[in-house]
Amino acid sequence: MQEALFYSFSIENHVPADHLLRAIDRFVDLGGLREHLRPYYSETGRPSIDPELMIRMLIIGYCMGIRSERRLCEEVHLNLAYRWFCRLDLDGAVPDHSTFSKNRHGRFRDSDLLRKLFEMTVERCMAEGLVGGEGFAVDASLIRADVHRQRSVPGDQGLPPEAAGRAVTEYLEVLDDAAFGNATPVQPKRINLTDPAARWTAATREAAFYSYSTNYLIDLDHAVIVDVEATTSVRQAEVLAQRRMIERTQERFGLWPEKLVADTAYGSAPNLAWLVEDQGIEPHIPVFDKSARSDDTFARSDFTFDHEDDSYVCPGGKRLRPSNRNFKTPRPPANADGFIRYRAREKDCGACGLKERCTPKLAARKIMRSVHEGARDMARDIANTDAYLVSRRQRKKVEMLFAHLKRILKLDRLRLRGPNGAKDEFHLAAAAQNLRKMAKMRPIPGLAMA
Template identity: 75%
Template sequence: MMGERTVMQEALFYGFSLERHVPDDHLLRRIDRFVDLSSIREHLRAYYSETGRPSVDPELMIRMLIIGYTHGIRSERRLCEEVHLNLAYRWFCRLDLAAAVPDHSTFSKNRHGRFRDSDLLRRLFEATVERCIAEGLVGGEGFAVDASLIKADANRQRGVPGSEGLPADATSHAVQEYLAVLDDAAFGAATPVAPKFISIADPASRWTAAEGGFAYFAYSTNYLIDLKHAVIMDVEATTSIRQAEVTAQRRMIERTQDRFAIWPQKLVADTGYGSAENLAWLVHERGIEPHIPVFDHSARVDDTFERADFRYDHRHDRYVCPGGKELRQYWQEGRAAKAKPPLDGLYKYRARKADCDGCALKTRCCPKEPMRKVLRSVHEGARDMARDIAKTDAYLVSRCERKKVEMLFAHLKRILKLDRLRLRGPNGAKDEFHLAATAQNLRKLAKLIPAGAPAMAG
């Protein structure tokens, strides 16, 4: 028999508990164990007035942002709607059924003011790193670093030629932030080369076609991760060129060492980080083994001898060619005594013209030059160390472990939906990258630390 039509009847009283309606295995319940926002109010106290009406609770806004970034809700307007309707979201935000949800405009006002002035989102991210360390998820022995392009909120068809610069009437928040970072090595000072196009909407973003296909405006998010469980140790926003990404790598390593007193034994990265200067910085200034392919352009395609065919004699500071002849920097002792470090960072080793003239291998060595010359970087010792490491079994393991940072970028774009920025300017990129890295670390904690389980061994 067909049932009768159900008619909703409002009850005068309800015995309702949000706590009972959130499943034990819900992601937010598992994340909530690791979210401690008790210090936020004290941290922000100096940025609030002592008079006037009470403002929206900053802890509530942060909890809502955590929901948005852990669940891939990119719009703050939609986030407010979801928190209004979803019981689990209300439970995580500590809102009862009758409590009002803040307006979406509240986030924008606080982001441009208190949150950025107090560096709150950076503090929030570092709190997740501290919790990962406390739970034993950080090994501290090996790090990996990489960068990924994230499209900027800028129309690729509305750029102006880089040689012309910005129009005089461009005065938006993003333009002001762009002017503020012109001398920053991670943005404007990363390279003297003018970009092909500049976006009026977000001039700090970089016109790039690094991934192939159509070019677009983008920022780079840089991750420094611990290899034990792929915990994000630091994150940095930069313009999308390799020089800026190498600068970000140095800043992240320095911050991690200063902030958490963790000194890794090795760093794993791709060839883009294998310049002589960067390898020397890792080896000589930080004492870190570079598990990085050496960036080397000495290979030749004309079937003549390459630099690798010349043996370097450390004891006598000379090269020996395939024909057994010497190449030296100076053939006169007086000139050697007056030598100064080269301005271009390259030592030049030359053979004797008489040795090359009578050599049967000249056609394969220097057919167009009177004598052979070999260049050696002032940082060649660090490059040699990286080459030696590349021959070990540990290096093969490192190459596999480097995929962990690439998997984090895939998770960032596919699961958290951050394949395009919603905020503009360098500060907008920093805000989004900090929140996304915070969300990924919280999800990592929720996955690896079951409810009621003791901390993992370090």
Template identity: 75%
Template sequence: MMGEQTNVQDALFYEFNLERHVPASHLLRSIDRFVDLSGLRAHLKPFYSELGRPSVDPELMIRMLLVGYCFGIRSERRLCEEVHLNLAYRWFCRLGLEGDVPDHSTFSKNRHGRFRDSGLLRELFETTVRRCIAERLVGGEGFAVDASLIRADAHRQNGVKAKEELDPSAKRAVAEYLAVLDDAAFGAATPVEPKFISPVDPAARWTASWGGPAVYAYCANYLIDVEHAVIVDVEPSTAVRQAEVTAAKRMIERSHDDHNLWPERLIADAGYGSAEMLAWLVHERGIEPHIPVFDKSERRDGTFERADFEYDRERDLYVCPGGRELRQRQRNFTNERPPPVDDIGMVRYRARKADCDACALKARCCPKAPARKILRSIHEGARDMARNIATTDAYVVSRRQRKKVEMLFAHLKRILRLDRLRLRGPNGAKDEFHLAAAAQNLRKLAKLIPMPEPMPV
């Protein structure tokens, strides 16, 4: 017989323990062990007035933001609804059953105000890094760096062609864009002007490098320790290669200054294989570059490439396939002169015209020029070191380990749903990337460090 619920009457008293209703296997239970907000109020104290009514607890807002970024809840309005209804979220946010959830507008006010002015979200991320180091999840021997495009909150069909058409008083993001025009990670990264500039988020770069239709986007730059794929540092930049290299340098320097981390090797793709970057790693930081060399000397017309010429390091000259010498200068000077270096750091080695005219290989060497010349970077020693490392077994291992940073970006976009920003401007991108990286590190801690066994009763 089919049953029917009748005489439903609310009880006068309930005995309800929220702690018992959150499963021991819930992700938030594991994450809660590593969320250290003990210094939060001291960090924010200078940004609050001593007068007036008490504000919403900043720890509550930070915990709610962590819930949102850990579970891919991008909308702050929806986040407030979920925290109001979900018992596990209430438990993590220390709200109990009757605690009031703040209004969604509170997040916007504090994000653009106290949290941003105080650098709180950066400090939150740094706290997760320090905890990972304390738990020995960071080996500090091998780092990997990469960048991934994150679409900005800007319509791809709306744009202006010059920054003079922007109104700096209209949007906060416009003022932030004008403030970073001289920043090497944004406006000063390249002299090439973008085809279009977004009127609502002009710092976002118009780009089609992701393989689809052109969009406005930022780059999320990650520096990770390859042992357990812990994010050691994160930096936003505009979506051009030069800005990504600048961001990588900043993250390496900051990880050393803040956490005393000095890796033995850096793993990256060919976008970081410029001569200047390799020289910076080798000579200034003492780091082995496990990076493919960015080299455009390859020829496709069948003539001899630079690799076909042998470099004599002792005499500082090249020897061509025909046995002739290419020198910086064909004359000998009594007083030694510095090498003729051009604006991009290249030294030219030239052959004698008479040698090339008499050579039987001229048609395969310089058929359209009177004599052959070879360009060599002043940082060629670092490039040669990277080429030699690329022939080792350790380099093969590094190529596999580089996939870990790509997996983190896949997790960022698919699981945490950060494939499009909600905040605008360089500061908005910075805030979102710091929160997302903090959430990924917390999830990593929860995954790798098991929950302690319950004490026997």
């Protein structure tokens, strides 16, 4: 083979005009990256690798579903489109895969850079007119942790003294965090020795596994992710994440939604009261209610509440009150759980012909009413409107994002360990989904549509 002495080669001419990275590149502005990271780099010594190059490589990995950093470095070395996106010439050196680990656990995490990168994509989506801000949807999805199921101990034994590592240190740091260790007083069934913050869960039809939860708050117009939060896999932590994301979105982007769409896990009385009374948001959420009965006796819905008299009227016409007598020492109206007990008089129930259908086993009927029942009633009234039916269909958008996250971006299992590792992966994945969303909704001008 006769080799030419000189070559005229341009990577620009070998990247297809309709390539996904060309469409994404228009929305990636990392101009302020170096200034943001300046305090974390030394002015002396050997020059460090350009942080913009590593961020662009991470964007490629999460947009293209390349989960391995070692394989990502190989792909950037070989693929012309990847080199073009990273601003590398043919002779440009690709960083070693170990460099990503050092920066992820060091400079990037200390500077909260990946959170800033995600917020940059949200700001760009808002600038492109893809965020309406009128309605949000929220949900959580389980992501498997990078641990072995059998390397664990029972939860009541606690973590052994010899357990060590970065993930163990992070676990000890978040024990008082309401999104992780302090999310619930219930002791976990098992604790993993490799990543103790991962939660043992049997919430799916599959065999139980260790996981983290990624929480999405999306805008309903074009399913843009406006916030993301990593938590342990319990319902209380997911409800707390919803509150954090709404407050952070209001503070960071000035978005005040009129309604929030979610499933029953977010329909507890305190959460509905927080949405209605504190935030002024309409809850398009099914009410979490266990008052229904399966023994054909009267349910709470068969009783009529009288707001003026603060009492319930039973089907027999008798009243149930919070107290049927006066006490020398006034008793609190509600218990520690936030419920008021309305009781009927024993003589009223004993002489009633409907007693067998109302309270066949007890002397008198009792009704539980939450102190936040007004917010629950509002959610029930919304559930009877046509707008609620539309919201039920719109809620599927967040489920589709989770399906895209696991099937297309291949994030069905974490590669980083510890709460901080989960945060890093979830922020990068959400940023990649927003970039792909903009590339789809705002195609390159001049390209013929398929």
